Amino acid sequence: MMSKSANLYVRIEPEIKEQAEKILSTLGIPASNAINIFYKQIILQRGLPFEVKIPDSTPIDISKLGAEELHAELEKGYADVKAGRIKDAKTAFADIRRDYDL
Incomplete structure (x- = not known):
């Protein structure tokens, strides 16, 4: 190093x-x-x-969602978890430390 x-x-x-x-x-x-x-x-x-670009949409303000809309957003997140499209922060940073000898 x-x-x-x-x-x-x-x-x-x-x-x-x-x-x-x-x-x-x-x-x-x-x-x-x-x-x-x-x-x-x-x-x-x-x-x-x-x-580096202007996002197509702004982040969702869940305080302004109705129950049905909130449920739909939670389902999207759950689908990502089930499909393995996420990592917990501990795993992500362990990968970074391993990849870069940190």
């Missing part, structure tokens, strides 16, 4: 930094490791590792 000696200085909105670091802390991932993972993905993907 290569020595980590390069520095990166960025300016970011304090609220964004705080929210992201709170999530990373919950996941047990230091911000520097998350940034390293992000950079490695940029290299592997030869670009940003996600689409």
Whole structure:
């Protein structure tokens, strides 16, 4: 593994930094490791590792759904679980740590 000696200085909105670091802390991932993972993905993907576009739809506000609509959304999620289209966070991050020797 290569020595980590390069520095990166960025300016970011304090609220964004705080929210992201709170999530990373919950996941047990230091911000520097998350940034390293992000950079490695940029290299592997030869670009940003996600689409940068205006979403086709906005997230669903479940407080505004009726019982039938909420049930339909829950069924979609259950179908994803049954079809194996999801991973729990612990497994996903274990995979990342294994793949990148973190």
